[in-house]
Amino acid sequence: MGDHFAFVYSSRFADYSFGDDHPFKVQRYQLTYELIRQLGLLASDTIKIIEAPLVDEEALLSFHRADYLKTLKEFSRETTPRANFFFNLGDVENPVFPGLYDWARLGCGGTVEAARQVVRDGCRVAFNMAGGYHHAHAARASGFSYLNDAVIAINDMVGQGLRVAYVDIDAHHGDGVQEAFYHTDRVLTISLHESGEDFFPHTGFPWEMGEGKGFGYSVNIPFRAHSDDLIFEQAFRRIVLPLLDCYAPDVLVTQLGVDSLRTDPLTRLEMTTGSIELAARSFLGTGIPWVAIGGGGYDKFNVCRGWALAWAIMTGKTVGDDLPAEFRKIIRDMGMKGERLRDMPHLALPDDFSRAEQTLGKVLRTLESRLFPLFGL
Numbered sequence: 471m472g473d474h475f476a477f478v479y480s481s482r483f484a485d486y487s488f489g490d491d492h493p494f495k496v497q498r499y500q501l502t503y504e505l506i507r508q509l510g511l512l513a514s515d516t517i518k519i520i521e522a523p524l525v526d527e528e529a530l531l532s533f534h535r536a537d538y539l540k541t542l543k544e545f546s547r548e549t550t551p552r553a554n555f556f557f558n559l560g561d562v563e564n565p566v567f568p569g570l571y572d573w574a575r576l577g578c579g580g581t582v583e584a585a586r587q588v589v590r591d592g593c594r595v596a597f598n599m600a601g602g603y604h605h606a607h608a609a610r611a612s613g614f615s616y617l618n619d620a621v622i623a624i625n626d627m628v629g630q631g632l633r634v635a636y637v638d639i640d641a642h643h644g645d646g647v648q649e650a651f652y653h654t655d656r657v658l659t660i661s662l663h664e665s666g667e668d669f670f671p672h673t674g675f676p677w678e679m680g681e682g683k684g685f686g687y688s689v690n691i692p693f694r695a696h697s698d699d700l701i702f703e704q705a706f707r708r709i710v711l712p713l714l715d716c717y718a719p720d721v722l723v724t725q726l727g728v729d730s731l732r733t734d735p736l737t738r739l740e741m742t743t744g745s746i747e748l749a750a751r752s753f754l755g756t757g758i759p760w761v762a763i764g765g766g767g768y769d770k771f772n773v774c775r776g777w778a779l780a781w782a783i784m785t786g787k788t789v790g791d792d793l794p795a796e797f798r799k800i801i802r803d804m805g806m807k808g809e810r811l812r813d814m815p816h817l818a819l820p821d822d823f824s825r826a827e828q829t830l831g832k833v834l835r836t837l838e839s840r841l842f843p844l845f846g847l
């Protein structure tokens with residue numbers, strides 16, 4: 471039997487709302503599903519479409535604190551908005567809306583199910599686009615993240631004796647995931663992101679390398695604003711791929727946030743869909759069983775293109791550059807423009823590029839001198 475693949479999805483991913491003025495639009499999930507379907511990327515004997523289940527409440531306790539979960543659940547049931555400063559719930563960034571708890575459990579259940587598809591059912595790749603809420607802490611919502619699906623799924627795999635590598639290409643540092651595994655060598659976390667110097671969540675510096683047994687197993691590659699595909703590729707080839715090769719995990723979990731694209735409204739990186747494809751191709755090329763999850767992305771058109779391209783690569787399909795006519799109509803009706811699946815090539819301005827390259831050079835030298843010897847590199 472050849473490779474098979476799992477696409478974990480629920481139409482309920484898009485059933486809720488953070489509010490009209492909030493940058494996080496859950497409709498992006500439905501739009502991505504539509505594009506993937508219309509491109510013919512779900513129609514194959516080798517692809518299973520799996521309905522995302524709600525995650526077991528018990529499983530959430532492997533990371534989240536019971537009092538935080540209780541409050542999240544309570545607030546989600548009420549029709550008048552509630553807030554709790556300590557749990558960071560109910561502010562403009564992390565609003566509480568009716569059904570929030572179940573919506574978050576659905577995304578988290580999707581990632582746990584994707585991991586199950588890979589570990590238990592032997593899928594080559596499983597993808598849950600409604601995951602990657604990497605900012606959620608044990609008892610604090612943050613950055614539109616309430617339940618940390620990656621941590622819950624990885625805890626489950628580590629509990630089965632597996633070693634896991636987590637690579638996060640979202641424009642923001644994967645702080646919640648790093649925090650969860652900062653003291654262990656059973657999980658290698660690597661995050662590539664816009665520098666936290668003046669950018670949310672203000673962490674993810676190269677000197678954050680883990681502690682105790684975990685020293686060397688937290689890896690951070692911060693990019694200067696305006697870094698482009700060339701910078702991303704250098705970092706990916708010089709750090710990410712050699713470390714994955716050396717660590718040789720049983721399972722690879724990747725957070726595929728697409729807010730690093732240059733037209734994302736919340737970030738200042740200048741990558742294109744070319745970087746998403748490069749990352750996806752490289753992940754597949756490692757041959758490691760692969761659990762792929764979504765992440766940030768605040769331009770709906772970017773999100774659906776980035777994840778459709780990634781899914782095509784995961785399943786070994788080639789796609790052309792034209793958007794299906796039916797899809798072009800959908801996005802036109804939503805007031806968006808666009809004809810093509812891929813971005814045109816883009817380079818940062820020369821001054822921006824040389825500053826970005828200098829910054830990356832320093833990061834690479836730090837990691838290669840302090841981290842690589844630990845891996846025998």
Ligand SMILES: [Zn+2]
Binds near residue numbers: 640727729
């Ligand atoms: Zn992000």
